[in-house]
Amino acid sequence: MRILTQSNDPELQLRRGLPFEEVVQIEKGDCCNVEEPPVKINSGFDVAGGIENCMWLSSSNSYSSVLRRQHFLIRSLGASFPLQTCHNQMERIHCASVSIPEADAEGVIRKITPVLDPSRHKGQAGRIAVIGGCREYTGAPYFTAISALKIGADLSHVFCTKDAATVIKSYSPELIVHPILEESYSVREDERETVSSYILAEIKKWLERFDCIVVGPGLGRDPFLLNCVSDIMRHARQLSIPIVVDADGLYLVTNNIDLVRGNSLAVLTPNVMEYKRLLEKVLNCDVSNDNQSEQLRLLSQKIGGVTILRKGKEDLISDAKTVTKVSTFGSPRRCGGQGDILCGSVAVFTSWARRYVMSGIPSSETSLNPLILGCVAGSVLLRKAASGAFLSKKRATLTTDIIEFLGQSLEEICPAK
Numbered sequence: 001m002r003i004l005t006q007s008n009d010p011e012l013q014l015r016r017g018l019p020f021e022e023v024v025q026i027e028k029g030d031c032c033n034v035e036e037p038p039v040k041i042n043s044g045f046d047v048a049g050g051i052e053n054c055m056w057l058s059s060s061n062s063y064s065s066v067l068r069r070q071h072f073l074i075r076s077l078g079a080s081f082p083l084q085t086c087h088n089q090m091e092r093i094h095c096a097s098v099s100i101p102e103a104d105a106e107g108v109i110r111k112i113t114p115v116l117d118p119s120r121h122k123g124q125a126g127r128i129a130v131i132g133g134c135r136e137y138t139g140a141p142y143f144t145a146i147s148a149l150k151i152g153a154d155l156s157h158v159f160c161t162k163d164a165a166t167v168i169k170s171y172s173p174e175l176i177v178h179p180i181l182e183e184s185y186s187v188r189e190d191e192r193e194t195v196s197s198y199i200l201a202e203i204k205k206w207l208e209r210f211d212c213i214v215v216g217p218g219l220g221r222d223p224f225l226l227n228c229v230s231d232i233m234r235h236a237r238q239l240s241i242p243i244v245v246d247a248d249g250l251y252l253v254t255n256n257i258d259l260v261r262g263n264s265l266a267v268l269t270p271n272v273m274e275y276k277r278l279l280e281k282v283l284n285c286d287v288s289n290d291n292q293s294e295q296l297r298l299l300s301q302k303i304g305g306v307t308i309l310r311k312g313k314e315d316l317i318s319d320a321k322t323v324t325k326v327s328t329f330g331s332p333r334r335c336g337g338q339g340d341i342l343c344g345s346v347a348v349f350t351s352w353a354r355r356y357v358m359s360g361i362p363s364s365e366t367s368l369n370p371l372i373l374g375c376v377a378g379s380v381l382l383r384k385a386a387s388g389a390f391l392s393k394k395r396a397t398l399t400t401d402i403i404e405f406l407g408q409s410l411e412e413i414c415p416a417k
């Protein structure tokens, strides 16, 4: 038997003309007769003699049946490999790649979505704040804030610059827009200290009322503005307010990772590029497609266990302890703004998941990190709304169309009693 020595990717093996061998699942600790000694999986434990979750591929069957069987066996593994130490050249795991378990995302939504109880009052279904919106970007903070409302939050605030405030207010009377932030061009050098103190004091009046804040959509990269937002993030952390960091908030955090390091109430939602930049900065390595699960978990661990939702064709989610994914629904349309919807969705569901977990209802979900639950729920709802919008609008699908499908998508998963 030969373990895949070149790569986890059977297709790559094929291209290299290497033969496959019988697909065999080896139970943990089994010994097996292999012509070659088992390859050491550099994961802090020795597999010589006993095999830990290794896979072989068969040369007797056709490639597709091999791949099918391999996927079946991998799914049955459901294993979580121990952490890999990350060198500049990620050590390759010499076993077929292990698929990441799919979350029961709709089940999570049904569990954590609160009933519309007539005895509850305004605000109890969620108060969300978006910190973002500048001269250049006004759509993103609107997408995030209105999505939170459309999903079921009671109040949605936007803290943005003066230039952006009038524009965002004009998009919707539903949003409470605070023109508090400033960019460098509108602040004299000698006033910066005073202005940034004023900005923090103004936001402090509101912060502790929020169940979750989203930092980044349409924030832009103005140094003065980002410095003020850093102070706001530190204050939110002192108040133990959950925080979702997206878009230019990730630009800020990637360059100041201590803003979120070790914050168990922080969720990062990087897209492909933002993830690449974060990985380079924190782990000093490239994105590896061979062991996405371990790499994501290691990244989260290196940042002290923050929850990371790696956006993409499949949304991968980890808090360094668990790794799960959401790959259902989705649409082939890649219009700008879908990530903004996602972080608004994650913010609402995270606040609901925390209430659910703190309610003490005995359930398998209550043992999970509520931020993981919020990411799973936030992701599947965005993806379901995107697929609904695409079915109706096809290539003309816009982010505003997807937002219009959020309510119906949630209703289909979890009907309002």
Ligand SMILES: NC(=O)C1=CN([C@@H]2O[C@H](COP(=O)(O)OP(=O)(O)OC[C@H]3O[C@@H](n4cnc5c(N)ncnc54)[C@H](OP(=O)(O)O)[C@@H]3O)[C@@H](O)[C@H]2O)[C@@H](O)CC1
Pocket: 137, 138, 139, 140, 141, 216, 217, 218, 219, 220, 247, 248, 271, 272, 273, 274, 336, 337, 339, 340
């Ligand atoms: N209507 C509005 O107001 C909206 C405002 N928004 C706000 O804009 C700000 C910047 O956000 P962003 O997404 O444009 O910047 P970022 O993600 O750094 O991409 C930079 C470059 O990376 C690349 N790239 C991106 N994705 C990739 C992929 N999947 N796979 C491969 N490559 C990929 C791509 O480069 P290229 O393709 O040109 O090589 C892209 O140009 C931020 O504050 C956000 O909130 C947006 O939310 C949209 C709606």
Ligand SMILES: Nc1ncnc2c1ncn2[C@@H]1O[C@H](COP(=O)(O)OP(=O)(O)OP(=O)(O)O)[C@@H](O)[C@H]1O
Pocket: 247, 270, 271, 272, 311, 312, 313, 314, 315, 330, 331, 332, 334, 335, 336, 337, 338, 339, 340, 341, 342, 379, 382, 383
């Ligand atoms: N190739 C894909 N196929 C299906 N769904 C995808 C694909 N890429 C992303 N998605 C879905 O779209 C969501 C947003 O991902 P995207 O990469 O567009 O974020 P973003 O670049 O931050 O968006 P924004 O334009 O708002 O900044 C993801 O959470 C994922 O569910």
Ligand SMILES: [Mg+2]
Pocket: 246, 247, 271, 339, 340
């Ligand atoms: Mg984005």
